[in-house]
Amino acid sequence: MSRVQSAGAATPIDPSVHQPEESAPPAAQSRRFEPADPDRFDLEDGQPKGAPSGRSGTTNVETGHLTFHGGKVLGSPDVVPVYVGAYWQTLQGKRDRARNDAAMAALVKDPGQTGIWREYRGGPGTTSASKFLASAERDFSKDDVEALVKAQVRSGAFDASDPERIFMLVLPPGATLADGAASSTAGLGGFHGNITAKDGHPVYYAVVVYSQRTGSGVNGIDFTGTPIDNITITESHEITEAVTDPDVGLAIHTGNPQLLGWYDDTTPIRRRDGSAVLDEVGRPIRGKGEIGDIPVLNAELEGDSALGRLPRW
Ligand SMILES: [Zn+2]
Numbered sequence: 001m002s003r004v005q006s007a008g009a010a011t012p013i014d015p016s017v018h019q020p021e022e023s024a025p026p027a028a029q030s031r032r033f034e035p036a037d038p039d040r041f042d043l044e045d046g047q048p049k050g051a052p053s054g055r056s057g058t059t060n061v062e063t064g065h066l067t068f069h070g071g072k073v074l075g076s077p078d079v080v081p082v083y084v085g086a087y088w089q090t091l092q093g094k095r096d097r098a099r100n101d102a103a104m105a106a107l108v109k110d111p112g113q114t115g116i117w118r119e120y121r122g123g124p125g126t127t128s129a130s131k132f133l134a135s136a137e138r139d140f141s142k143d144d145v146e147a148l149v150k151a152q153v154r155s156g157a158f159d160a161s162d163p164e165r166i167f168m169l170v171l172p173p174g175a176t177l178a179d180g181a182a183s184s185t186a187g188l189g190g191f192h193g194n195i196t197a198k199d200g201h202p203v204y205y206a207v208v209v210y211s212q213r214t215g216s217g218v219n220g221i222d223f224t225g226t227p228i229d230n231i232t233i234t235e236s237h238e239i240t241e242a243v244t245d246p247d248v249g250l251a252i253h254t255g256n257p258q259l260l261g262w263y264d265d266t267t268p269i270r271r272r273d274g275s276a277v278l279d280e281v282g283r284p285i286r287g288k289g290e291i292g293d294i295p296v297l298n299a300e301l302e303g304d305s306a307l308g309r310l311p312r313w
Pocket residue numbers: 001002237241290292293313
């Protein structure tokens with residue numbers, strides 16, 4: 001997940017970088033980007049706000065259009081799985097961990113996956129030995145996740161000397177994740193971003209929840225009915241976005257769109273019948289976000305009920 005949109009569009013994640021629409025932006029500021037919550041469209045009964053009720057169109061929704069904004073792309077990513085919480089030391093946790101380690105090692109070499117990365121000047125990657133982090137935390141905010149990563153980098157427990165290393169955090173069963181108003185109890189599967197090392201260089205991370213359906217509901221996104229496979233699917237989404245748009249967090253933080261890599265900030269978001277999805281003040285929303293967000297959003301616009309509410313990841 002991670003979408004930013006041009007000033008004046010949709011809902012800001014961080015009000016501090018919001019460009020008030022009243023002030024006509026001068027040329028220098030007109031490039032300023034206002035981050036928007038990835039997929040925060042108001043839904044009524046699972047449909048984007050304003051959807052014609054009980055009617056579906058006959059054409060496919062428009063695909064996304066990624067353009068290169070001038071930022072970084074990872075040519076040789078190195079993925080370090082990081083398992084957070086005591087669960088990962090249990091017998092089942094160790095089995096899950098072995099399975100996910102193998103899936104990550106295969107993913108970064110998989111010709112199907114890395115062939116997509118190559119299309120965007122990214123490269124195949126490597127994995128490094130996975131890590132375990134004790135944590136009793138049950139509800140993780142973005143700040144919690146970033147504080148955790150930052151502490152590990154500063155203590156040296158995370159080796160951040162490889163500038164293309166991605167620390168891939170996997171939360172334990174039952175732990176929730178929030179990014180602003182988006183929550184894993186309402187469709188958030190994970191996100192990717194960066195912290196800044198002492199020397200100023202970005203250290204990349206991604207985080208995914210232990211996506212699982214239980215008697216009390218779904219935490220994360222239940223694609224398959226099998227949590228560890230749900231996790232692997234979400235990781236492939238986040239890693240592909242980290243490869244093709246690693247500095248989206250910096251772009252959001254600074255408001256500088258030239259830090260973005262491959263990103264769709266132009267495609268109008270329309271339903272199958274061609275009608276525009278509007279933001280809460282009635283303006284058409286543009287931009288389908290990062291590479292992984294496009295198919296997810298389109299599936300939702302096509303009415304894929306398996307995804308339920310529009311996922312926020
Ligand atoms: Zn995404």
